[in-house]
Amino acid sequence: MDIVLATRNKKKIEEIKRITAELPITILSLDNFPGCPETVEDKETFEGNAIKKAVEVCTCTGKPSLADDSGLEVDALGNAPGVYSARYAGGSGSGNDVKNYEKLLHELKNVPTEKRGARFVCCMALAFPDGQVKTFFGYSKGRIGLEPKGITGFGYDPVFLPQGFEKTFAEMTGKEKDNLSHRGKALEKLAEFLHGRTHL
Numbered sequence: 001m002d003i004v005l006a007t008r009n010k011k012k013i014e015e016i017k018r019i020t021a022e023l024p025i026t027i028l029s030l031d032n033f034p035g036c037p038e039t040v041e042d043k044e045t046f047e048g049n050a051i052k053k054a055v056e057v058c059t060c061t062g063k064p065s066l067a068d069d070s071g072l073e074v075d076a077l078g079n080a081p082g083v084y085s086a087r088y089a090g091g092s093g094s095g096n097d098v099k100n101y102e103k104l105l106h107e108l109k110n111v112p113t114e115k116r117g118a119r120f121v122c123c124m125a126l127a128f129p130d131g132q133v134k135t136f137f138g139y140s141k142g143r144i145g146l147e148p149k150g151i152t153g154f155g156y157d158p159v160f161l162p163q164g165f166e167k168t169f170a171e172m173t174g175k176e177k178d179n180l181s182h183r184g185k186a187l188e189k190l191a192e193f194l195h196g197r198t199h200l
Contacts, residue, residue: 001194003126004028006039006057006067011154012183016066019178019187023194028063036060039067046070046083046123047135054127062129066190070122070182072156074104074144076111085156101148101159108144116144118160122182124190134193138185153177 001024005013008030017027030036037060039053046069053067071085081088081104089099108116120140127133141163148158150170157169162180169177178184 002026002028002063004030004033004057004061004063004065006030006053006065009154012068015174015178015183016068016187018174019184020191023191025194030057033057033061041069041083044083046121047125047137049083050123050125050135051127051133054125054133058127058129064129065127066124067127068122068124068183068186070120072104072160073119073121074108075117076115077107097155098148101156104144104156105147105159113143113146118142118144120156120160120182122186124183124186126190126193136186136189136193138182138187138189140180140182140185 003025005016005027007013013029020027036057039056041049041053043049043052049069050067053069054065057067058065069083071082073079073082081100085100087096089096089103119142122138124136125133126136142161142165145159145161145168148170150158150168150172152172152174153170160169161167162169169181
């Protein structure tokens, strides 16, 4: 079964391929379908954006398509940046990762450690050519550190310390992060669903 990932984010593609390596599926990316347009993420929820991306890519490719929308919710900021996580400091794309987490740290500069609670949220949507859409959620609770640490991962990984750990996602190996991450937990639910499909 071919599944097209509705993203051009190479680090996200790498992470999803790593987590789904043992599933009986072939992961394709939008690089295999250069004619597919970019989806405008204009919904107010992670679920809305994920479904929109998955359905548009499924329509364009004629294949089952998997999209995720994920972001960071910070308690002290009223759950911001939320769906705007990727463009928190303006613009979009992985080139803004540093600007985004620097803005976040600036917003939290007077917030003490015990009030820096946060969670990563991921919603994955799997759209099929017959119109069926399934969604899978994953969460990773933790807190925002006082400064960036680590060089792996992407996005807000250098400033996010998962619950029970004193190191950031960016200080962990890929496997360590996969076991704790919001995307990993959503993909676990996706894996359970795919294993249950008789035609795989």
